[in-house]
Each structure stands twice: as C-alpha cells, then as structure tokens.
Amino acid sequence: xxxxxxxxxxxxxxxxxxxxxxxxxxxxxxxxxxxxxxxxxxxxxxxxxxxxxxxxxxxxxxxxxxxxxxxxxxxxxxxxxxxxxxxxxxxxxxxxxxxxxxxxxxxxxxxxxxxxxxxxxxxxxxxxxxxxxxxxxxxxxxxxxxxxxxxxxxxxxxxxxxxxxxxxxxxx
Numbered sequence: 413x414x415x416x417x418x419x420x421x422x423x424x425x426x427x428x429x430x431x432x433x434x435x436x437x438x439x440x441x442x443x444x445x446x447x448x449x450x451x452x453x454x455x456x457x458x459x460x461x462x463x464x465x466x467x468x469x470x471x472x473x474x475x476x477x478x479x480x481x482x483x484x485x486x487x488x489x490x491x492x493x494x495x496x497x498x499x500x501x502x503x504x505x506x507x508x509x510x511x512x513x514x515x516x517x518x519x520x521x522x523x524x525x526x527x528x529x530x531x532x533x534x535x536x537x538x539x540x541x542x543x544x545x546x547x548x549x550x551x552x553x554x555x556x557x558x559x560x561x562x563x564x565x566x567x568x569x570x571x572x573x574x575x576x577x578x579x580x581x582x583x584x
Contacts, residue, residue: 439478445559451480452555453548455487460544462500462536466491504532507539 439447454477458469466488474481491499497520508515513535516528525532 437478440474440481442480445556447478447480448483449552449556449559450477451483452487453552454479455484456490456548456551457544458484459488459491460499460503460547461540462496462503500536503539503543504536505539506542507535507537510538510542511535 454473455470458466458473461469463469467485470481470484470488473479473484501518504518505515507513511534515535516531518524
C-alpha cells in the first residue's frame with residue numbers, strides 16, 4: 413500500500429524533465445524501499461537536532477548517502493515553531509534523566525533561556541543524542557518492515573486472484 417501511494421503520484425514525464433533540466437542525480441528522487449526509508453531516517457535525525465538550517469544539513473548529507481531528498485526535507489519540517497518547544501523540552505528532560513541531574517523549572521521565555529543556557533545545554537544535547545539515535549532507527553525499521561509486508565500481502569492477493577481466475581476458466 414505504501415509503495416502504491418508513491419508509485420501512483422509519480423509523474424514519469426514531468427519527473428524526467430525536472431531531473432534533466434536541473435541535472436539532479438536520479439537517486440535523490442527515486443521511489444523505492446531503501447531510498448524512502450533512508451530519507452525518512454535522515455530527515456528525522458536532522459529534524460530532532462536543535463539547530464538552525466536543518467534542511468541545509470539534509471542537503472549537505474546527500475554526497476555521502478543516497479536517499480530520497482524530498483522525503484528527508486519533509487521529515488525535517490516535523491520540527492517547526494509549534495512543535496519545537498515540546499520536542500526540546502522532552503529532549504532536555506530525557507537528558508537530565510540520563511545524566512541523573514535535577515532538572516530546572518522551565519519557563520517559556522527568551523530571558524529564562526538566556527540566563528540558563530549553560531545549565532541546559534549539556535542535558536539538552538544528551539537527550540537529543542538519545543532521540544537522534546533511537547527514533548530514526550525505529551522509523552527506518554518500522555517503515556522497512558511495513559513496506560516488505562505490504563509487497564508480500566500484495567503478491568499473496570495477486571496469487572489468489574490468479575488462482576481464482578484459473579479455476580473459473582476450468583469449469584467453463
């Protein structure tokens with residue numbers, strides 16, 4: 413099912429024109445299991461890190477790993493001005509838990525952040541490291557498994573359909 417959604421939205425002619433016009437390697441726009449799952453994991457990884465220009469980081473990753481860049485960039489958008497405070501708060505709390513530290517009372521103001529940056533920096537990035545390792549890995553394997561399961565289910569369904577058609581022609 414996942415594969416069908418991506419295959420259905422693929423406009424072959426327009427995609428080929430776009431690739432030729434901008435001289436983009438096909439691997440960065442390919443729609444296959446490995447490319448999609450890698451793009452998903454890389455996008456989540458960079459989206460969880462508290463830093464500016466996360467989309468640029470995704471693009472700078474492309475020479476080292478071949479993945480679906482639009483999927484990765486869309487995953488980076490999961491961290492947006494609405495979700496960032498919650499994400500960073502959970503990362504900070506996780507970091508204090510992992511380090512065995514006492515967490516500060518958090519206030520959502522620029523002044524509080526400026527005053528406490530030295531105390532929250534290490535726990536925040538330890539929590540970020542934890543989530544940057546676990547969530548992209550989990551997403552990679554779950555989507556990979558779902559993709560494989562979907563293909564197997566589709567093959568079983570097609571086989572049953574072929575068997576029914578074969579059996580119905582026997583009786584005619």
